[in-house]
Amino acid sequence: MTSILHVDSSARPHGSDQAAHGSHTRRLTRRFVKRWRAARPATPVTYRDIGQSPPGPVTGDWIQAAFTPPDQREAWMTQALAQSDALVDELLAADLVVLGAPMYNFGPPAQLKAWIDNIVRVGRTFGFDRTREGEPYWPLLTDHRKTLVILSARGDHGYAPGQRLAHANHLEASLATPFGYLGVTDVHSVAIEYDEFADARLAASILAAEAAVDDLVDRLLQARGDERAPGVTGAIMAPA
Template sequence: MAHLLHLDSSPRGERSISRQLTKEFVAAWQTAFPEDAVTYRDLGHSLIPPVDEPWIAAAFSPPDARSPELNAALKVSDALINELISADHYVLGVPMYNFNVPSNLKAFIDQIVRVGRTFVVNAQGGYDGLLMHKKMLVITTRGGTYPAGTPYAAFDFQEPYLRAIFGMIGINNITFIHADQLASGEDARQQSLAAAKDAIQHLVTTW
């Protein structure tokens, strides 16, 4: 039995397209694999606190040297990291904001990228991720389109950032489905959504 962690990061509710698409994937997944466990976390509505000074002091202190106050500063981080560790697969819905990710998703990432828990510094001064053998699906929603090899690709800080930061903690098997051109007229919008939904259904059977 596998464990799927479903994360939404849009602050919108029923009007959120990224939420609709991740929900469609999870529903198809549960139909195909009814024995699998699914955990849901709503990053868009249950906001994650940003990293602060006590968090930094605690994260860079040996566990046996932390005061009760420093341990409390890492409570949210520990819970989020434990959730990541327990899952085998992740599906993450991400709207593009200003060519990158929403601030609430960035706060989540800052809480989970933590030395000694999700990565270590190796002898060469590089990073070794600790969350190995996981798979991640990222479903993005975008007003425009940023194809590789075009001048517009330089504006896409979303996919490169997510690949880099999750790769740093060991999650390198990442699939992206981009529902783009959503602000480019109704025809382009519907074509993009249809393509994204087809990709979702295909991925459920091949992932």
């Protein structure tokens, strides 16, 4: 059965369909998960709100601990990696990562970057051996059949490939690249634009993005036609 990791990273606590000046990305992620579970009610969903509860940044102690073999770690090292281990465990348990990722100043929010830094873990999500012939790095999630869905929002417009601001879009690549490094290469994205204009173009962009999300859910459900397990209830974790 497909399991979902639902991650929101917007600093805005409510969706734009719930509050004035709310988050468009929260609106899209919630719509995605709701539509999926309407079709597959038993789907387990783990929720992580890093917009409201950001992960800690990588520190010198974190790096030392991560690159120390597990059987050689001291107690403080285990503690330094506790949050990262929890985030990695959530990622490993998920088949589908639904990621709300607003564009802040042409890239991801700091809290989302901190999450990425915590899940890119030597020995857990990628391998490293300096004595290995050829490439010393290799992905550990290649065989996990994971899918990444990036649901974004932008203040301006024209950030898609070939458009006027494509060169300034450092958001999707900053997420797809590290996930690809881990072995997750099935990546899909939908974005709302024109937020700062707050006019009919924004309204049209929201409608188009919602339709694109619905279509994406339907296509992924069809591609993952492995589900219904009667009598199984989905588990939703509260925001951490």
